[in-house]
Amino acid sequence: MGLYDKFSRFSNEREKFQAHGLNPFGTCIDEVFSATKGRIGDQKIVLAGTNNYLGLTFDEQAIAEGQAALAAQGTGTTGSRMANGSYGPHLQLELELAEFFNRPSAIIFSTGYTANLGVISTLAQPGSVVLIDADSHASIYDACALGGTEIIRFRHNDAEDLERRMVRLGARAREAIIIVEGIYSMLGDVAPLREIVDIKRRLGGYLLVDEAHSFGVMGAHGRGLAEALGVEQDVDIILGTFSKSLASIGGFAVGNAGMEVLRYCSRPFIFTASPSPSSIASVRSTLKKIALHPELREKLWNNARRLYQGLTGLGYTLGPRISPVVPVMIGSQAEGLSLWRALIANGVYVNLVLPPAAPMGDTLLRCSVNAAHSDEDIDAIIHAFAVLKK
């Protein structure tokens, strides 16, 4: 058997998708002009399929600070913090994140994926038990697998199901680790965090919340869902990424002082190169921007409402709530693919999501809005969907 033969199903599917037009997986956006505009082939497009929630990828200050760090500290760190040493800005950003969250400790990682791997796989070793939402991001599943923990999945956003499973654990529940996300990236729905915190208060356990899609987006200060629901004190560790609202690359965990020990025993922290100076500098800049400009969040939610209402008005079936992530439910995969291509031809780029990436066997066109979209951009998205509505 050849090295790649076991992937023949994937190769065949990919060929099938490529045969009749643009390939939805790994689409090349030939030019990116701004946080909201780009070009695919000859077609100028409104970017409505990013995680750039606050629209800060082209923030002038963040670019200038990134460029200055590139010039002053070089293109890369070329090693891990444990072996090769931290740069001052790594430590400064950790202090700034800890301060932003009012927590004693923050640790940064090279990506959001690595943050989940680094924290969860180290805490969730053989003998421990982790309860995760069934729709958890792959990084949470992979972290549990790496750690070798026992995994119990509960039904998506179903606190009663979580409670039943916690009760079944008996005394072990007191040591269990519960992991949920803030905003879920495909449906734009949020974890029932108050109910989950109530379960934790009664039955024990530890609570980790991955705020990858809700950091910068929810809460009076942009700290995420836990802040928005007033339950930050009940969350043991908040995980996040620099690749969405912070408009760069990297990840973080914030928690209490005890979390510091992870620096010495988390393999995904120790055995990978630290984030590059320019990434760190641009994140420090966008973090400041988030703290000083709550109106960005307001604009984001206005845009979310405008798109949600516009698409609902056209008769499309959307996700369960108004959110910066606006999934449009489509019947079949073939229909999804042809609509996705037609949207590009009409100047709008969204994400085609097929099962199993989309929950419940759905095909969906995942639209996302950001704070940099103008009303005209949102109307252009709605117009493209209107033209294609049967």
Ligand code: PMP
């Ligand atoms: N957690 C969640 C919930 C995510 O959606 C993602 C990325 N989409 C990650 C973690 C990983 O973040 P990163 O892309 O920074 O590795």
